[in-house]
Amino acid sequence: MPPPAYKHPARWANQLTTMLDHVKGSNRYPVDVEELILDYSRNVWPGDRVLAIHSEELHGFEGALVPVRENGGWLIISNSAARDGRRRFTIAHEVGHYLLHRHLLPPEGIRCKADSVGRGAGHAIEKEADEFAAALLMPSHDLRRQIDPRAKPSIDEL
Numbered sequence: 001m002p003p004p005a006y007k008h009p010a011r012w013a014n015q016l017t018t019m020l021d022h023v024k025g026s027n028r029y030p031v032d033v034e035e036l037i038l039d040y041s042r043n044v045w046p047g048d049r050v051l052a053i054h055s056e057e058l059h060g061f062e063g064a065l066v067p068v069r070e071n072g073g074w075l076i077i078s079n080s081a082a083r084d085g086r087r088r089f090t091i092a093h094e095v096g097h098y099l100l101h102r103h104l105l106p107p108e109g110i111r112c113k114a115d116s117v118g119r120g121a122g123h124a125i126e127k128e129a130d131e132f133a134a135a136l137l138m139p140s141h142d143l144r145r146q147i148d149p150r151a152k153p154s155i156d157e158l
C-alpha cells in the first residue's frame with residue numbers, strides 16, 4: 001500500500017481514538033500506544049510497519065524513528081532515562097512522525113531533541129508530531145471527564 005495521503009495530525013489521532021473506542025470501549029485509558037501502533041501498522045502497511053519499540057540510553061535525544069531497511073519497517077526508540085509519562089509522550093510523538101512524515105524523512109530517519117518533544121521546537125514537523133501525540137493521549141472527550149478545566153496539568157500528569 002502506498003504511504004498515506006496527508007492527513008491533519010488531529011484527524012489521525014481522532015481516527016485512531018474512534019477505532020479504539022469501538023474495539024476497547026471508553027474505559028481504556030491510559031492509551032496503550034505501543035500495542036496500538038504495532039497492531040495497526042502491521043495490518044495496514046505490513047511491508048512498512050513499526051517492527052519494535054525500544055527504550056535505550058539516548059545522548060542528547062528524547063526519541064527517534066529509524067528505518068530498518070533489511071526488514072522493511074521502522075524502529076521507534078525512546079530515552080530510557082525519561083520518566084513513564086514523558087516516555088509515553090515521546091513514543092506517541094514518534095508514532096506521529098511515522099504516520100505523518102515517514103515518506104518525507106532522510107534515509108537515516110529522524111532523531112528528536114528534548115526541546116522538540118512536547119515543546120515543538122525546531123522544524124514544523126515537530127509541532128505536528130506533538131499535536132498528534134497530545135490528541136491521541138488526551139482525546140478531548142476523556143480529558144473533559146478527568147481534568148478540572150481550571151487546572152494547568154504538566155506533561156507527566158497528562
Ligand SMILES: [Zn+2]
Pocket residue numbers: 093097110111112116117125126129
Ligand atoms: Zn520529533
